[in-house]
Amino acid sequence: MDLGLTDATAVVVGGGRGMGLAAARCLADDGARIAVVGRTQSTLDEAVGELGTRGSPEALGIVADVTDAQAVQRVFDQVGTRWDGELNILINVAGPAAVGRFEDLTDEQWRQAVDQGVMGMVHCVRSALPLLRNAEWARIVNFSAHSTQRQSVILPAYTAAKAMVTSISKNLSLALAPDEIMVNVVSPGSILSESLAGWAESVGIDGSDPYAVMAGIDKHFGHPAHLPRAGLPDEIGPVVAFLVSPRNSYMTGANINIDGGSDFT
Template sequence: MDLGLGNASAVVVGGGRGMGLAAAHCFADDGARVAVVGRNREALDGAAAQLRERGSPDAFGVVADTVDEAQVREAFSVLSDRWDGQLNILVNAVGPSVRGTFDELGDEDWRRAIDEGAMGMVHCVRAALPLLRAAEWARIVNFSAHSTQRQSAILPAYTAAKAMVTSVSKNLSLSLAPDEILVNVVSPGSIASEALVGWADSVGVDGSDPYALMEAIDEHFGHPAHLPRAGLPSEIGPVVAFLASRRNSYMTGANINVDGGSDFT
């Protein structure tokens, strides 16, 4: 399907790897101008090279730690100069790195989870809004998580940060509706990300096998999907790309579960 992204400008925060990169791939495949933002220059350069090969000839990476609002402002200043002060698509795919049970987490862990998982998104939306408002059309897609609906004992701080992302996104869908800027959320389930594959390997499971990975999730967490395997980052990208595209013209304020089937509503 032609998503109408030819010559659109799209930035994926956290687009150097994983699900963010999978979304960036879809934008490049449809002819968009794509930038990826993150902390790791090597990952960003590798991602930009892939995007150029896939159809975004001017793809580039911008280094910024989204926890630092000054760095975010500088990154979006670079984007503004590159794209004449306009931006069509903002995707926030960064998640917190904090893990641990409630008893294990201290105040600094909670602050870091909120900073990494939610305030970084706030910083990026704040910096991007003038560019989004200046564009002919604009979309925001934020990554939440299915753990906000199906809890895990080792993810209370992570889940709290993602719940904040969901709530702020819902509010933005309302407050930005007069500007016709559509705001939606994607909530991935058990996706074979680097973190999940690394966890599986640490417990003696072949994380590269999505069927074995889902069996391990069932055994350790009791959270199997209806489908008998974990998802792949490449299965998230097309969902994000549709929500961020001109083809999505009337969906806003939605939280889309991409989880292989689950028992929550």
Template sequence: MDLGLRDATAVVVGGGRGMGLAAAHCFADDGARVAVIGRTRQVLDDAVAQLRERGSPDAVGLVADCADDTAVQQAFAEIAQRWGGELNILVNAVGPTVRGTFDELSDADWRQAVDEGAMGMVRCVRAALPLLRAAGWARIVNFSAHSTQRQSVILPAYTAAKAMVTSISKNLSLLLAADEIMVNIVSPGSIASEALVGWADSVGVDGNDPYALMAAIDEHFGHPAHLPRAGLPTEIGPVVAFLASRRNSYMTGANINVDGGSDFT
């Protein structure tokens, strides 16, 4: 399906790998101009090479740590200069790296989780808003997580930060409705990300086998999906691309679970 993204401008924060890169691939496949923002130059360079091959010849990778507001502002200033001060799509796919049970986490751990998982998104939206408002149409898609609805004892800080993302996104959808800028949330379930595959390997499971991975999730966490396998990053990208496109003409403030089936809405 043509999503109407040819020559649209899209920024994917955390677009160098995983689910963010899968979304960036979809934008490039549809002919959009794509920028990916991340912390590691080599990762971004590899992503940009893929995006150019897939249909975004002027794709660009910008190094910025989303914990640094100055760096974020500079990245979006460069985007404004490249694209004439307008931006159609902003995707925030960065998540916190903090893990540990409640009694293992320090104040510094909680602050890090909120800074990485929620405030990074806040900084990027704040920097992008003038560009989004200047465009003829605009969409924002923010990544939350299914753990906000199905708790895990090793993810309290991660989950709290993602719950902030959900709440702030819903508030933004209300604020920006007058501008007809649609803001939606994607909550991935058990997706075979680098982190989850690495965890599976650490417990002796082949993390690259989505069926084995889901069986391990069931055994260790009691959180199986209805489907008998874990999801793939490539199964998240098309959902993000639709929400970010002009084809999505009347959805805003929605939280979309992409989780292989669950008992929550």
């Protein structure tokens, strides 16, 4: 399907690897111009090189700490200069890394979870809004998580931050509806990211085997998906690409579970 993304402009925050890069690949395949934002220049350089070969020769990588509002503003100032003051697509993938049981988490870890998982998204949306409003059409997708609907005792801070992302996104979908800027959320389930693969290896599971990883999730947490395997980052990308495209002409305020099947409501 032609998603209508040829020459569309997109910023993918956390687009250097994993699910963010998977989404950026799909946009590049459809001809979008992409900026990927992250913390590590070498990771971004590698991503930009790949995106350039896939249909986004003008792709660029911008290093920024999204918890720093001024640094984020500089990112979107640069994007605005490059793309004539317009932006069609904003995808916020970056999130917190807080892991630990409630009684073990420090105040600083809670603050970091909110700064990394919530305020980074807030900074990016706020700085992008003038550019999004200038564009002929615009879409936002923010990443939440399945743990907001199925709790894990080792992720209270992470889950709280992601729940805030979902709530803020719902509010934005209402607030930006008069501008016809559509805002949606995706909630990935057990996706075989670097962090999940690392956990699997730490408990003696082959982190490259999605079937073994899902069996391990069942054993250790009792939260298996209906499908017998973990998901792959590239299975997230097409869903996000549709949500941020003109083909999505009437879906806003939705929270889309990409989880291999669950009892979520």
